[in-house]
Amino acid sequence: MTLLRSALRALDRTGVEPVAWQPPPAPALTGVLAPNRLLDAAEQWKLPAGRGPEDVAVDGDGRVITGGEDGRLWRFDAVGRATELAHTGGRPLGVEVLDDGRYLVCDSERGVLRVDETGRVEVLTDTALGTPLLACNNSAVGSDGVVYFTDSSSRFTVPDHRLDLLEHSGTGRLLRFDPRSGDIDLLAGGLQFANGVGLSRDESFVIVAETGSYRIQRVELTGPRAGAVTVWSDNLPGIPDNVTSQTADGIFWVALYSPRMRLLDQVAPHPTLRILTANLPDFVQPDPEHRAWVLGLDADGRIVHSLQGGKGSYSPVTGVRETPDWLYLGSLTAGSIARIPRGLIDR
Numbered sequence: 229m230t231l232l233r234s235a236l237r238a239l240d241r242t243g244v245e246p247v248a249w250q251p252p253p254a255p256a257l258t259g260v261l262a263p264n265r266l267l268d269a270a271e272q273w274k275l276p277a278g279r280g281p282e283d284v285a286v287d288g289d290g291r292v293i294t295g296g297e298d299g300r301l302w303r304f305d306a307v308g309r310a311t312e313l314a315h316t317g318g319r320p321l322g323v324e325v326l327d328d329g330r331y332l333v334c335d336s337e338r339g340v341l342r343v344d345e346t347g348r349v350e351v352l353t354d355t356a357l358g359t360p361l362l363a364c365n366n367s368a369v370g371s372d373g374v375v376y377f378t379d380s381s382s383r384f385t386v387p388d389h390r391l392d393l394l395e396h397s398g399t400g401r402l403l404r405f406d407p408r409s410g411d412i413d414l415l416a417g418g419l420q421f422a423n424g425v426g427l428s429r430d431e432s433f434v435i436v437a438e439t440g441s442y443r444i445q446r447v448e449l450t451g452p453r454a455g456a457v458t459v460w461s462d463n464l465p466g467i468p469d470n471v472t473s474q475t476a477d478g479i480f481w482v483a484l485y486s487p488r489m490r491l492l493d494q495v496a497p498h499p500t501l502r503i504l505t506a507n508l509p510d511f512v513q514p515d516p517e518h519r520a521w522v523l524g525l526d527a528d529g530r531i532v533h534s535l536q537g538g539k540g541s542y543s544p545v546t547g548v549r550e551t552p553d554w555l556y557l558g559s560l561t562a563g564s565i566a567r568i569p570r571g572l573i574d575r
Contacts, residue, residue, distance in 0.1 A: 242506045244395045246499035251442065252463045254488040260534050261465055266573075267520035267537035267545075270557065270566040273308040281565045283366065283470055283547035284558040285323040285331070292556055293331060294547075294565055295320025301333070301343060304565065314347040319386065322366035322377070322425075322470065322547075334364045334377055336386040340405065356403050356412045363389075363400075368425045368434065368473050375405040376415070376434050378422035390513070392421050393440045393492070394502045402436045402447065415447045416457045424471035426480050428527065435460055435480060437468040442488065444468060444529065461529035466521050469546040470558075474527065481548040482523040483557070486516030518543045520566075522557070524573070533573055542566040 257263060273292075275281060280297035287293065292304040293313070301313040301320060318337030326332055326342070332352075333341040339354030339361045354361055356379060363380035370376070382399040384392040392399075400422030402415045416422075420440030427434050432450045437443075446460035466484030474480050491514045495501040505514065520541040524533030535555075537543070547558025555573065557566040 240503055240507060242391055242503075244391055244503060244506045245397060246394060246502040246506075247396045247398070248497050248499050249396050251493045251496050254493070255463055255465050257465065260531055262534075264534070264536050265538050265541075266535045267522070267557075267568060268541050270520065270537070270542045270568050272542060272562075272564040272566045273304055273310070274564040275302060276310050276312070279563045280561055281547070281558045282321045282560045283323045284549045284556045284565055285325050286549050286551050286556060287325045287329070290551060292549075292565060293323050293325065294558055295323055295333060295335075301331070313345070314343045314349055316341055316343070316349055321364070321386070324367055324369050326369060327371075327373075332367060332369055332375060334367050336364055339364050340367070340375065340377060342407070352407050353405060353410070353412065356401070356405075357414060365422065366424045366470050368427045370427060370431050373407060375407065376402065376425050376427065377405060378402055378419075378425055378436060380421050380423060380439075389421060389439075391506055394495075394506045396420060396440055396496070396502075398440075400438070402434070402445075415455075416445060419445070423469055424482070426471040427473040429474045429476075429478075435471060437471050437482065439468055439485070442467065444471065444482070444525075446529070461525055461531075464523070465534075466523075467516070469544075469560075470548065472549060475550050478527055479524045479533070479550070480526075481550060481555075482525060483545045483548045484521040484523060485544045485546055485560070486518070487521065489514055489516055516544065520545050520557070522548050522555070535568075535573065 278296035278298035281294035318335040322334035324332040331343045340352045342350045365378045365380045367377035379401045381392045398418045400419035420438040423439045424437040444461040448456045469483045472481040520537030522535045546560045554567045
């Protein structure tokens with residue numbers, strides 16, 4: 229195997245340096261995880277141009293804000309009419325609505341941005357702790373204006389996220405940023421493609437999704453254990469992407485990019501096979517199952533809601549946001565956002 233690995237390394241086009249790991253067996257799809265088709269009937273609102281509304285945010289007037297792969301930020305009104313707000317000049321991912329009505333955008337190419345109603349785009353930071361933000365991804369904003377955000381990888385950009393998952397070297401970061409002072413500090417490092425970020429309602433802790441490990445970490449922000457990092461929810465049934473801050477009902481919503489991929493788990497303990505997989509042509513790469521899936525977790529990280537769709541449903545779901553009447557969904561590659569009535573959740 230060493231000889232084979234050396235040969236593959238000589239032919240490698242990707243630069244991956246895989247770290248062996250053993251994923252836990254995927255959980256059984258029973259109980260709350262039992263298959264359902266609640267997301268099959270999702271209503272879709274098409275983007276006027278472009279694709280990839282990766283995240284969704286909702287302002288105080290019920291308007292939905294999202295960003296596409298072409299750099300445009302869109303705002304949908306209550307009946308699905310979209311207006312272009314701005315162009316970031318990069319690739320907007322996570323979007324948050326600030327208390328003053330402006331928008332905070334994690335742009336994977338430009339960093340942490342602030343955008344106003346006139347379309348003015350301000351770069352708040354494109355570096356952290358002396359290194360560039362290579363994969364600025366998602367955020368949550370505290371009541372004091374402090375921003376908690378992820379830099380998914382220091383090895384690969386967001387378009388090359390597949391290589392980060394195959395490498396599993398754990399170079400993602402969860403960072404805390406005060407826009408008033410410019411101060412940035414590291415809350416958690418060594419994360420496996422750090423992704424979605426959510427705050428508890430009392431802001432005593434923050435959660436961060438580790439896409440590459442099928443789990444969510446919790447970081448204490450207050451009290452005698454401030455700074456402690458623990459696993460909050462482990463061995464999820466799918467690949468976690470964006471998460472929300474805790475809702476009034478105590479729920480953290482988690483978007484699942486896809487169910488677990490058996491082939492990805494099978495090659496995880498074998499670095500040589502992962503080098504080979506990384507160099508396969510795109511058309512034979514492991515392909516995720518395309519169906520919608522969203523989880524709702526309580527304050528202790530227990531899954532209490534599992535909303536699923538069948539084959540061909542709106543997917544991959546990468547963003548989710550709850551309002552009193554609707555659950556809105558975003559997608560890394562779809563040409564639309566989607567929504568389902570809030571009343572379906574408790575069926």
